[in-house]
Amino acid sequence: MPLPARAVFTDWQAHSSLESILSECKSLLEDMTFPTVRAWRAQGGKVLGHFQVYFPEELAFAAGMLPFKIRGAPLEARHADSHFGSYLCSILKTSLELALSDRVLLDMFVSHPICDAARNLAAIWGRNRDYGCQILYLPQNANSTHASSYLHNEYRRLLDEIEQVTGSTIADDDLRTAITVFNENRSLLRRLYAIKRTTPWLLSVDQAYVLTTIGGLIPRPEHNRLLQTVLPLIAAGESKSKDKIRVVFEGGFCEQPPLELLQTIGRYCYVVDDDLMIGLRWLTEDVPTTGDPLSNLAEAYLNASAYSPVQHDARKPKEHMLLARIRDADADAAIITAAKMCEPGLEEQVAYTFALNQQRIPFFVSEFEENMTSFEQLEIQLETFAENIMFD
Amino acid sequence: MTQLQTVENLVGRGNTEGADLFRAWFTELEQTAATGGHAAYVFVMGSMAEILRTFEIPMVFPEINSLQTAIRRVAHQFLNEAEDYGYSPDICGYVKADVALQLRQGDHPMGKVPRPTVAVLTNACNTYVKWAEIWERMYQIPCFVLDVPGTRDIRSQSHPGDPSFENDRLYVEAQIKELINLCEQLTGRKFDIDRLREVLGHANRMNKAWQRVIDLNRTQPSVFNALTDGTIYLGVSNSFRGSSEGSRYFERLQEEMEYKSSQRIGTLTNEQYRLVFVGVPCYPIFRRFNEFFTEWNGTFVNSTYLWFASGGANRAFEYDLTRPLASLSEGTLLSVRDAMDSMFHQDRAVLEIAETFNIDGVVFHPIKSCRTVSTGLADGRRALMSARDIPSLFIESDMMDRRVVSEAQLKNRIDAFFEGLASRRLQQSAKS
Ligand code: SF4
Numbered sequence: 001m002p003l004p005a006r007a008v009f010t011d012w013q014a015h016s017s018l019e020s021i022l023s024e025c026k027s028l029l030e031d032m033t034f035p036t037v038r039a040w041r042a043q044g045g046k047v048l049g050h051f052q053v054y055f056p057e058e059l060a061f062a063a064g065m066l067p068f069k070i071r072g073a074p075l076e077a078r079h080a081d082s083h084f085g086s087y088l089c090s091i092l093k094t095s096l097e098l099a100l101s102d103r104v105l106l107d108m109f110v111s112h113p114i115c116d117a118a119r120n121l122a123a124i125w126g127r128n129r130d131y132g133c134q135i136l137y138l139p140q141n142a143n144s145t146h147a148s149s150y151l152h153n154e155y156r157r158l159l160d161e162i163e164q165v166t167g168s169t170i171a172d173d174d175l176r177t178a179i180t181v182f183n184e185n186r187s188l189l190r191r192l193y194a195i196k197r198t199t200p201w202l203l204s205v206d207q208a209y210v211l212t213t214i215g216g217l218i219p220r221p222e223h224n225r226l227l228q229t230v231l232p233l234i235a236a237g238e239s240k241s242k243d244k245i246r247v248v249f250e251g252g253f254c255e256q257p258p259l260e261l262l263q264t265i266g267r268y269c270y271v272v273d274d275d276l277m278i279g280l281r282w283l284t285e286d287v288p289t290t291g292d293p294l295s296n297l298a299e300a301y302l303n304a305s306a307y308s309p310v311q312h313d314a315r316k317p318k319e320h321m322l323l324a325r326i327r328d329a330d331a332d333a334a335i336i337t338a339a340k341m342c343e344p345g346l347e348e349q350v351a352y353t354f355a356l357n358q359q360r361i362p363f364f365v366s367e368f369e370e371n372m373t374s375f376e377q378l379e380i381q382l383e384t385f386a387e388n389i390m391f392d
Numbered sequence: 393m394t395q396l397q398t399v400e401n402l403v404g405r406g407n408t409e410g411a412d413l414f415r416a417w418f419t420e421l422e423q424t425a426a427t428g429g430h431a432a433y434v435f436v437m438g439s440m441a442e443i444l445r446t447f448e449i450p451m452v453f454p455e456i457n458s459l460q461t462a463i464r465r466v467a468h469q470f471l472n473e474a475e476d477y478g479y480s481p482d483i484c485g486y487v488k489a490d491v492a493l494q495l496r497q498g499d500h501p502m503g504k505v506p507r508p509t510v511a512v513l514t515n516a517c518n519t520y521v522k523w524a525e526i527w528e529r530m531y532q533i534p535c536f537v538l539d540v541p542g543t544r545d546i547r548s549q550s551h552p553g554d555p556s557f558e559n560d561r562l563y564v565e566a567q568i569k570e571l572i573n574l575c576e577q578l579t580g581r582k583f584d585i586d587r588l589r590e591v592l593g594h595a596n597r598m599n600k601a602w603q604r605v606i607d608l609n610r611t612q613p614s615v616f617n618a619l620t621d622g623t624i625y626l627g628v629s630n631s632f633r634g635s636s637e638g639s640r641y642f643e644r645l646q647e648e649m650e651y652k653s654s655q656r657i658g659t660l661t662n663e664q665y666r667l668v669f670v671g672v673p674c675y676p677i678f679r680r681f682n683e684f685f686t687e688w689n690g691t692f693v694n695s696t697y698l699w700f701a702s703g704g705a706n707r708a709f710e711y712d713l714t715r716p717l718a719s720l721s722e723g724t725l726l727s728v729r730d731a732m733d734s735m736f737h738q739d740r741a742v743l744e745i746a747e748t749f750n751i752d753g754v755v756f757h758p759i760k761s762c763r764t765v766s767t768g769l770a771d772g773r774r775a776l777m778s779a780r781d782i783p784s785l786f787i788e789s790d791m792m793d794r795r796v797v798s799e800a801q802l803k804n805r806i807d808a809f810f811e812g813l814a815s816r817r818l819q820q821s822a823k824s
């Protein structure tokens with residue numbers, strides 16, 4: 001199926017300064033009418049919405065669909081609230097709200113059994129929307145010798161479902177083309193994160209977040225063009241290094257902290273690495289473009305990937321992975337957050353803080369909600385935390 | 393034998409024998425704790441008892457240990473200890489009670505619980521995985537995640553013979569073989585396929601009787617209370633799965649229920665309202681919670697809990713002993729998938745029950761601790777209400793944490809529900 005021809009996000013192209021481009025990107029990210037999805041649909045394009053954390057977007061792209069990353073939204077769940085009980089994280093409710101309020105029209109929804117709450121989402125979504133609502137069962141026994149071939153076939157099954165939505169057949173070469181596009185995207189994002197690590201004064205945590213996250217709202221070739229344009233602009237920046245502590249931010253793998261929270265952190269810290277929207281950066285190396293594309297994607301998911309509290313892999317104890325992330329980024333400290341009511345995030349916090357204590361790495365623990373609006377308290381605590389480290 | 397003697401011998405036998413077996417099981421665990429032998433920590437949805445019993449590895453069910461602290465009204469002490477240790481008030485209470493139990497070196501109100509030497513878990517609940525990671529860190533033991541892919545789409549289902557079912561089954565079979573390898577390494581014993589056949593044979597007998605026991609509650613009056621008696625049966629079903637004691641227990645339980653059914657001996661003397669329970673029981677006030685219903689002559693004739701907390705054994709999958717491993721993988725896949733469906737698609741489970749159990753109402757009981765079971769209940773209730781005219785009650789509390797159990801509020805809501813049922817009945821009889 002051919003992709004819609006016209007770009008859906010062009011506002012940034014009229015600008016040449018980094019600041020203006022970033023401002024356009026931020027506006028897009030905060031626009032709860034999701035104009036890029038609407039523009040895509042207006043051209044006859046179909047949309048596959050996928051819930052956090054990882055989804056092999058190449059499958060949707062190869063079918064000519066727009067893979068749209070569902071990451072909740074800072075809005076009131078007026079329609080969705082009555083579909084849930086209490087004691088739940090916000091992202092579940094606001095994600096469903098996007099669908100029930102028709103802010104986002106989809107042709108297919110895919111979720112993953114990442115946690116107890118989210119694994120209920122496909123059934124709830126399916127009971128309330130007519131389009132296909134699928135669960136992609138990514139293997140939860142990543143250590144089984146059979147996991148890779150199982151996942152290959154699971155991808156094949158999902159591809160069949162996607163083909164039914166688009167009415168077209170996806171050839172291996174379509175998948176290889178998609179992998180090439182996404183490899184480029186991942187490589188550009190790696191460069192973006194390298195800037196954060198090496199010269200964090202050139203790119204604040206919220207700016208990097210905006211640039212990364214809009215990848216889930218626009219076709220990847222457009223995201224690639226945007227990143228290709230901004231990366232040299234960022235590298236040529238003239239900001240000077242300030243006296244700020246270098247931290248790793250952990251806890252942004254699913255529900256997203258408000259941009260203002262990131263800005264608050266950025267005032268006191270250089271966030272030199274993080275797990276924000278880790279699903280978009282899950283695969284850590286280029287996926288081979290020769291051979292069987294689905295096997296390559298499956299292998300990459302299992303063997304060349306990041307970590308998160310919602311994946312168990314005996315080879316990747318999460319606290320060890322966090323310590324490695326801190327070491328690799330040459331960070332002084334860690335900010336360990338979790339979304340309110342997020343079972344896996346809250347459980348992982350305990351393991352993380354124990355490991356950090358053992359290693360005598362300073363850390364700051366907090367909880368957040370995508371809808372939170374008050375940051376004064378956090379700001380005071382962060383300031384004290386940062387000062388304590390700097391003047392220790 | 394006079395009828396009176398028969399009644400004396402049979403009625404209530406399942407509960408007495410169940411309690412005895414449960415105590416015996418715990419005594420065995422105490423012995424393991426004392427001798428320091430192997431202990432596998434497992435979970436009710438997909439315990440893999442079939443394999444572990446083949447290797448004679450004793451099984452510990454941390455979920456059962458935890459709920460017992462609530463029934464014995466000491467859960468709050470355990471929860472507080474885990475929270476002081478660093479765990480959030482907003483996570484599963486079972487996990488926290490177990491963390492405290494481990495910090496207490498296994499000292500449980502029922503006796504000493506052995507330390508794990510291995511953990512075997514499925515993905516039926518994601519918290520199982522997070523929970524096992526705690527033991528992995530505490531004891532550096534192997535944690536085997538048996539990944540059982542579930543239903544992909546509420547509009548369709550794969551079945552044996554379908555390519556996608558076969559993909560899932562092969563994955564499960566490969567993992568079962570890997571689990572066997574792990575057990576061989578741990579115990580130094582060779583896998584004995586004939587012993588597996590024997591265990592599967594017992595599981596078959598248990599499953600068949602369990603399904604029949606549930607079916608017998610269609611009788612009016614119902615022959616057991618799915619909430620209270622059902623919890624005893626579930627305890628035996630999990631801890632004695634694949635054993636001769638377990639299969640014998642369920643066959644005798646079936647005998648009791650057949651008798652009660654034929655003699656119309658109900659669990660209540662004046663059964664007025666037949667209810668279905670959806671969710672997890674309120675263990676901190678277990679007896680009182682049930683009385684809120686029985687005082688109105690209401691009883692639970694079935695529950696989704698009986699389905700999922702038995703790991704889907706209610707579907708009575710019959711293992712084919714001529715091809716044990718292939719059949720075990722198929723049975724595990726179908727049963728655990730079914731257990732998951734009865735949590736995530738509970739509206740369908742209720743509709744299925746409503747077909748044949750002649751029910752008057754449905755009680756949805758989401759709890760703070762368990763998002764696996766609770767997240768979809770409000771929406772499931774909406775779906776049920778639009779599919780069928782069945783009165784329902786939606787009450788929230790917890791299965792562990794009495795801080796979020798408001799007895800007075802629960803009672804008010806339950807009383808109002810029954811008043812509604814009574815007036816509905818009056819209206820219906822006025823119409824007819
Ligand atoms: S924020 Fe946590 S609890 Fe909520 S859907 Fe994501 S992983 Fe699950």
Ligand code: SF4
Nearest residue numbers: 484517519762763764
């Ligand atoms: S979340 Fe629910 S199903 Fe999972 S361990 Fe806790 S109580 Fe059991």
